Amino acid sequence: MDPESEGPHSVKVTPVQQVLASCTGAVLTSLMGKCFVYSNGLMDHMCVCCEETGSKAWYKKPGNFQGTLDAFLKIIRNEGIKSLWSGLPPTLVMAVPATVIYFTCYDQLSAVLRSKLGENETRIPIIAGIMARFGAVTVISPLELIRTKMQSKKFSYKELHQFVSKKVSEDGWISLWKGWAPTILRDVPFSAIYWYNYEILKKWFCEKSGIYEPSFMINFTSGALSGSFAAVVTLPFDVVKTQKQTQLWTYESHKISGPLHMSTWVIMKNIVAKNGFSGLFTGLIPRLVKIAPACAIMISTYEFGKAFFQRQN
Template sequence: MSGQRPSVPANDNGITPIQQMVSSCSGALLTSLLVTPLDVVKIRLQAQKSPFPKGKCFVYCNGLMDHICVCMNGYKAWYKAPGHFNGTADAFVKIVRSEGIRSLWSGLPPTLVMAVPATVIYFTGYEQLRAILKVKMGQYEQFAPMLSGAVARVGAVSVISPIELLRTKKQSEKLTYGQLRNCVQTAVKAEGWLSLWRGLGPSLLRDVPFSAIYWYNYERFKRRLCQHYGTSEPTFAMTFMSGAMSGTIASILTLPFDVVKTRRQVELGELQAMNLSHKASSTVTVMKKIVMQHGVKGLFAGFLPRVVKVAPACAIMISSYEMGKDFFRKYNQARTDNSASAGATK
């Protein structure tokens, strides 16, 4: 094989970890801006069919991460909408007409506070781990993306989990930061530091398998497209298509985990909101309950909405991330060339 590289690992192209972080941050912002309206409309449609009572939790996703939100009296930005919606398109039109276009991004700022740093940790960790594992794993290097994606996701979710718990608690009771600190101190004293990671299991239930499947297929699709078109550098269209296809496959294969994870997240969020410390149902218990109530098909509920949302989110995130890396790679190369030219003229 020639010196050209079919894939584009950041470390192999002279991109620093800081530049990787900036690239992932810009990708996170763009993805959130484009995908958040889809979830806001979805929540409005859900609330229309079954209004959320006070203290009820629901899952909100900005295209990057899932977050538990707690319904409160007067908290109408999420789910209390005038009129009746006849579908997704009708909801978009009526929300914009009656509340303004900004309402489609309800709740975006607080979720970005967690989503952006989590995405930075996730993508930068993935790049660094993959570069190391490709060397360490030798003939099994094709599995480096799978292992790197899983480990990076564990790290990102673990870092954000305590913040998610605190945000849920603050939202549910509108606590001051002083009261929130006392609440944390009481929980730690009674149950230990691990109490801050309550709910980590449900979060990892879907995210880790999804991440492993996603990165393995993404790198494989990207490499094959490069080989098919005879290029060593993937274009924007190649990364976008690879991200969409790998995201679709990962979302389909992990859908049962997503259904169980959502049920457990909501249950844990409501326990936290009511300040109850007893354990939520186990994964196996929730799965059995779903099968008993709805049959095996219940584990695949929400198939189409999940694929419709996840596929473009993955495509937008990874293609914008790769564009950022490509920009910095060219920028670094130009600086190197200029330095070489300057040195040659002396």
């Protein structure tokens, strides 16, 4: 057998090619994932969830929604199917650079760790996943603040520049990283769990199928399963992040001050006291509906892109 085709790491993919593969995956995931955006009940996207008349209502969207499917159908009926992709530019502003940094760093770190620790070291996906996500969240955190503003109010770019300048002059540069801690608490464990399970599942499916290189469907399935498991485990931190952002929008929209500096643990204790332990897992199904296909599309597209460049190389 040709030694160049004996293993998945024998033909190198350059960092630039990894960037191109991850960029393609980010754009596709954003385009495919926007259809879940109004109905997932999460603050990271286009909807702001607030309590009105005893049921959840989505900010600036007509009517009250009883659930994911109900929101999905009502938005299409009232605003047309194109509205499911409204607000795509702010999402791409966040998704593309975050994904490029994250996936490229993960692969580069994995390659370095394999050379130091050996190809079969099981800790590599965990270490690389933690370090890559930590770096990506830190770099992208100011962009998330900007995207949040673009979504909550229709700012022009001039108004956006004025907002950022005012915030920096009043609260300092560190204010651009507001929300960094709860994001880290959610995303870093998610990354470690996701990559560890993804690599294990991919290897297991390959062994069961009797093939050496994972197929597109193996990558797709492994991504969906590992993403789902990580989403369940880290959901409490997502609920906390949602609560913080809901408070922020509520206080800003009513121009009142409020306890915006409550710690993650205090918010968790309040949720448990009010709704029980199950309150930390509010919105599990909508989160899975969003994350499972997003993880599957992203990783399978990324791996497909890398395989394409490997053949070219």
